[in-house]
Amino acid sequence: MTLHVQFQTIFMMFLSGIAIGAMFDVFRVLSGKLRLPRWTIPLVDMMYWIVATILVFRLLLYSNEGQVRIFIFLGMGIGVCFYFAFLTNMVVRFTLILIRIIVALYRFIAKTVEYILIKPIIGLYRLTVIILGFLLAVAIFLYRIVLQLLYPLWRMLLWMTRPVHKYFVMPVWLKKLMGNIITIYRRLFSK
Known part of the structure; x- marks a missing residue:
């Protein structure tokens, strides 16, 4: 292993130590913000x-084909120490800002979907119910x-056909129909 490869490996392990520290902070911040259960x-x-x-x-495979030496652990340790000494606050702040941006973007998309899709559909449904209710009330009225208006004509028709009833036998179904019509009329207008 040449000196160049050894320095490249130490530098890669230094960067991997920084990356390990950054991942640790990101995982720590995310688990705190997401309020994960203890289990x-x-x-x-x-x-x-x-x-x-x-x-x-x-990174080890890339830099020196996976050979493990003592200076690899030294490079990672220096990288982790460097990260926690100088970069941890910046990464934590950046992670918190990124979380705020993602939450704000999620809320914006949720509100947009609510105002563009959900509220118009609910409003259209309510308007349809109101219009149909109004039309039903008008139809009943x-x-x-x-x-x-037809009841006096009906009564007059019954009065005019009363003499005919004496000479002709009315079918049973017609008597029941007339009785039902009169019963419905009395129910509707006796209130």
Whole structure:
């Protein structure tokens, strides 16, 4: 292994130490903001370590074909210390700002969908119900008026055909129909 490869490997491990520290802060901030239950903390920790391990070994494979030496751990340790000494506050602030932007964007999209789709559909439904209710009330009102106007004619028709009833036998179904019509009329207008 040449000196150039060793310095490249140390630099890559330094960067992976910084990346491990940044991922730690991002996971810490996200778990705090999402208010995860206590039982999920081991799962989040395991996910963190899996991602960190994959990152370190990918960089190690890229830089020196996966050879593990003592200076690799030294480079990672220096990177982690450098990160927590100088960069942690900046990454935490950036993560919080990014979370606020994502939450604001989500709220904006939700409000937009609500005002463009949901509220017009609800308003159209309510308007349809109001119009149909009004039309039904008008139809019932007109129906009652027509029945009231036709009732005297009906009574006059019954009075005029009373002599005919004496000579002709009215079918039973016609008697029931007339009785039902009179009963319905009395129910509607006796109130």
